[in-house]
Amino acid sequence: MEVGAPDYLAGERQTAEFDVESMKVTWAGSRHALEVSDRMARLVASDPVFRKDNRVMLSRKELFKNTLRKAAHAWKRIVELRLTEEEASRVRFFVDEPAFTDLHWGMFVPAIKGQGTEEQQQKWLPLAYKMQIIGCYAQTELGHGSNVQGLETTATFDPKTDEFIIHSPTLTSSKWWPGGLGKVSTHAVAYARLIVDGQEHGVHGFIVQLRSLDDHMPLPGITVGDIGMKFGSGAYNSMDNGVLRFDNVRIPRDQMLMRVLQVTREGKVIQSDVPRQLIYGTMVFVRQTIVADASCALSRAVCIATRYSAVRRQFGSQNGGPETQVIDYKTQQSRLFPLLASAYAFRFVSEWLKSLYTDVTEKLQRGEFSTLPEAHACTAGLKSITTSATADAIEECRKLCGGHGYLANSGLPELFAVYVPACTYEGDNTVLLLQVARFLVKTVSQLGSGKVPVGTTAYMGRARHLIQCKSNVQSAEDWLNPQVVVEAFEARSLRMSVACAENLAKFPNPEEGFAQLAADLVEAAAAHCQLIVVTKFFEKLQQDIPGKGVKKQLQILSSVYALYILHKHLGDFLSTGSITPKQGALANDQLRSLYSKIRPNAVALVDAFNYTDHYLSSVLGRYDGNVYPTLYEEAWKDPLNDSVVPDGYQEYIRPLLKQQIRNARL
Numbered sequence: 001m002e003v004g005a006p007d008y009l010a011g012e013r014q015t016a017e018f019d020v021e022s023m024k025v026t027w028a029g030s031r032h033a034l035e036v037s038d039r040m041a042r043l044v045a046s047d048p049v050f051r052k053d054n055r056v057m058l059s060r061k062e063l064f065k066n067t068l069r070k071a072a073h074a075w076k077r078i079v080e081l082r083l084t085e086e087e088a089s090r091v092r093f094f095v096d097e098p099a100f101t102d103l104h105w106g107m108f109v110p111a112i113k114g115q116g117t118e119e120q121q122q123k124w125l126p127l128a129y130k131m132q133i134i135g136c137y138a139q140t141e142l143g144h145g146s147n148v149q150g151l152e153t154t155a156t157f158d159p160k161t162d163e164f165i166i167h168s169p170t171l172t173s174s175k176w177w178p179g180g181l182g183k184v185s186t187h188a189v190a191y192a193r194l195i196v197d198g199q200e201h202g203v204h205g206f207i208v209q210l211r212s213l214d215d216h217m218p219l220p221g222i223t224v225g226d227i228g229m230k231f232g233s234g235a236y237n238s239m240d241n242g243v244l245r246f247d248n249v250r251i252p253r254d255q256m257l258m259r260v261l262q263v264t265r266e267g268k269v270i271q272s273d274v275p276r277q278l279i280y281g282t283m284v285f286v287r288q289t290i291v292a293d294a295s296c297a298l299s300r301a302v303c304i305a306t307r308y309s310a311v312r313r314q315f316g317s318q319n320g321g322p323e324t325q326v327i328d329y330k331t332q333q334s335r336l337f338p339l340l341a342s343a344y345a346f347r348f349v350s351e352w353l354k355s356l357y358t359d360v361t362e363k364l365q366r367g368e369f370s371t372l373p374e375a376h377a378c379t380a381g382l383k384s385i386t387t388s389a390t391a392d393a394i395e396e397c398r399k400l401c402g403g404h405g406y407l408a409n410s411g412l413p414e415l416f417a418v419y420v421p422a423c424t425y426e427g428d429n430t431v432l433l434l435q436v437a438r439f440l441v442k443t444v445s446q447l448g449s450g451k452v453p454v455g456t457t458a459y460m461g462r463a464r465h466l467i468q469c470k471s472n473v474q475s476a477e478d479w480l481n482p483q484v485v486v487e488a489f490e491a492r493s494l495r496m497s498v499a500c501a502e503n504l505a506k507f508p509n510p511e512e513g514f515a516q517l518a519a520d521l522v523e524a525a526a527a528h529c530q531l532i533v534v535t536k537f538f539e540k541l542q543q544d545i546p547g548k549g550v551k552k553q554l555q556i557l558s559s560v561y562a563l564y565i566l567h568k569h570l571g572d573f574l575s576t577g578s579i580t581p582k583q584g585a586l587a588n589d590q591l592r593s594l595y596s597k598i599r600p601n602a603v604a605l606v607d608a609f610n611y612t613d614h615y616l617s618s619v620l621g622r623y624d625g626n627v628y629p630t631l632y633e634e635a636w637k638d639p640l641n642d643s644v645v646p647d648g649y650q651e652y653i654r655p656l657l658k659q660q661i662r663n664a665r666l
């Protein structure tokens with residue numbers, strides 16, 4: 001905010017009962033992370049190249065070219081200022097525009113790192129790090145996305161020339177969707193069925209050059225282009241999601257990523273001791289980053305809706321005094337505050353998931369693979385529930401802002417349009433929950449075998465207790481006890497998984513059973529993942545959290561998140577007998593009183609996200625709350641208002657107004 005400018009939300013900020021600067025540190029993860037983030041946010045906001053207020057007005061071609069300009073400028077600044085990787089990734093975050101660079105850094109580089117041998121990494125990574133080649137992740141095809149084993153592109157080994165022949169045998173085998181592929185990438189990690197000596201060996205990644213490094217023309221045998229406009233104006237259309245076909249394209253044998261499986265000069269196929277699932281490792285990595293993205297997108301929407309709800313007034317004027325701020329309506333609070341709590345919950349669970357991922361990656365380097373199934377289940381499940389909740393929440397925030405939320409300059413429509421594909425990409429959310437369900441059912445089925453469940457399923461080791469325990473909640477206050485809450489969540493989750501396993505056992509064919517019970521399995525998986533989020537929030541509170549009143553606020557938010565989920569899924573808690581209807585009602589009483597505690601802190605709690613006005617790009621979410629004059633000014637900037645009488649008046653409006661109506665009755 002400019003120095004000396006009026007702050008229409010100052011009154012809201014004065015009621016805060018905690019130290020906002022300390023909360024900023026907790027949200028950012030550390031004082032260092034906050035400092036870096038703050039510096040990079042200012043760097044981006046002060047640079048006119050990164051302007052984004054005109055984005056929705058640009059044609060696709062203009063938008064795309066502007067994205068290229070921003071990406072090139074960002075890279076120039078990163079090199080000139082010698083920014084660290086951490087700083088560079090914050091620059092990307094605040095530039096706030098999907099671009100080919102996301103796939104280059106976010107998937108192409110990690111695919112080579114995770115699936116390439118040492119020599120392959122040494123050859124390709126330096127080129128990729130300097131952006132002397134630009135890569136994408138070409139897995140999905142027109143006919144198959146979720147079913148990776150169903151991909152049709154082939155990679156046939158030719159022992160005569162020591163090459164692979166990459167080919168698209170059918171229309172449905174055309175690569176379809178990869179970001180950065182359509183117009184920019186020079187290379188791809190393309191996934192194809194490996195065929196050696198007439199035998200199939202499953203789907204593997206191959207580094208394929210697509211375009212000339214001299215004139216950017218597609219290489220012989222490559223057909224490549226953009227797949228067309230996507231949902232929403234502006235939004236994800238800055239990305240060149242592409243289509244790609246191979247017509248017997250030859251690549252050297254050493255361009256197959258060979259960490260998991262090697263093909264020798266003689267055409268021998270050698271399986272290393274690395275599990276086949278590591279071919280899916282890049283997806284595990286990205287799913288983990290998507291959980292962190294969910295907390296960012298959600299906090300952004302909540303920041304806009306909270307500030308605006310404090311500015312907006314409707315009804316309730318007493319004796320000519322001001323009307324009621326809409327944030328004071330209990331209905332507004334019961335819709336908004338759980339989303340605020342969810343933003344914090346997702347932030348902390350993503351922190352934990354990142355540490356789990358780092359730990360698993362270190363173990364994989366040492367040849368320890370036992371934690372891979374847990375890492376897969378956690379990343380898949382948390383990606384699924386956090387993105388679904390965030391997509392719904394952004395739309396809810398739009399509604400919380402009434403009519404003005406529908407204006408593009410509220411920032412919410414574009415945020416929604418950019419965000420919703422997260423429910424689909426990197427694994428459709430239902431398909432991913434089914435993966436979690438398989439993991440849970442397997443864990444339950446092994447309970448009797450003496451195998452002790454560990455990690456996030458450790459609670460299943462107490463199945464005997466959890467299957468029959470009764471919650472001892474007697475008052476609304478009892479619901480503030482984390483142990484009581486966690487036990488109710490554990491009982492609900494375990495009982496749902498056990499019920500699924502029991503029902504599955506009734507089917508002679510387990511796969512048929514799994515297919516028939518899929519809807520129940522998805523619910524059991526979601527219950528398990530919600531338990532993880534709740535537990536990790538409570539565990540965060542065990543840490544030393546400095547700053548006046550900060551921990552107290554987080555305690556309130558953790559209870560709000562847990563009790564909101566309980567209230568929303570009350571049917572599960574009741575039908576599994578994890579709590580009684582009376583206890584459910586007490587949870588709701590507690591939730592109401594927690595909302596009242598959040599109310600004086602709401603604006604400060606969203607200030608703690610430390611978002612600049614540039615990043616929020618929302619008239620409704622402005623830091624200073626100066627909404628109405630800005631809305632009014634912005635309206636006049638619309639190109640439709642360039643002329644008082646619109647184009648088309650002479651052709652279409654005037655003749656209409658001047659028409660002779662023959663039949664007066666018409």
Ligand SMILES: CCCCCCCCCCCCCCCCCCCCCC(=O)SCCNC(=O)CCNC(=O)[C@H](O)C(C)(C)COP(=O)(O)OP(=O)(O)OC[C@H]1O[C@@H](n2cnc3c(N)ncnc32)[C@H](O)[C@@H]1OP(=O)(O)O
Binds near residue numbers: 103140149278435
């Ligand atoms: C310095 C400068 C810096 C500059 C700074 C610049 C910085 C910029 C940085 C920007 C960063 C931004 C980030 C990127 C942005 C992203 C944007 C979005 C892009 C979106 C990309 C995509 O959209 S890309 C395509 C994703 N497409 C899927 O997501 C397919 C889903 N489909 C499957 O994933 C499989 O198809 C599916 C269902 C598992 C069945 O696979 P299947 O049939 O083979 O397997 P089964 O089900 O039979 O399972 C057999 C056994 O494998 C186990 N298992 C399965 N998966 C496993 C796994 N992953 N890990 C371990 N284990 C796994 C399973 O648990 C079973 O285990 P068990 O046998 O023990 O039970």
Ligand SMILES: Cc1cc2nc3c(=O)[nH]c(=O)nc-3n(C[C@H](O)[C@H](O)[C@H](O)COP(=O)(O)OP(=O)(O)OC[C@H]3O[C@@H](n4cnc5c(N)ncnc54)[C@H](O)[C@@H]3O)c2cc1C
Binds near residue numbers: 103137138144424434
């Ligand atoms: C914006 C965007 C960017 C993308 N970027 C990339 C990229 O860079 N690289 C890349 O390779 N791919 C990319 N993709 C593709 C993406 O990964 C796939 O679209 C995604 O994995 C979903 O697969 P699908 O399209 O085949 O969906 P489908 O599987 O066809 O889903 C259709 C419906 O079927 C249901 N369904 C499917 N299988 C099952 C099942 N077994 N049980 C129950 N229900 C089922 C789903 O729940 C869904 O409701 C991108 C997609 C989008 C939208």
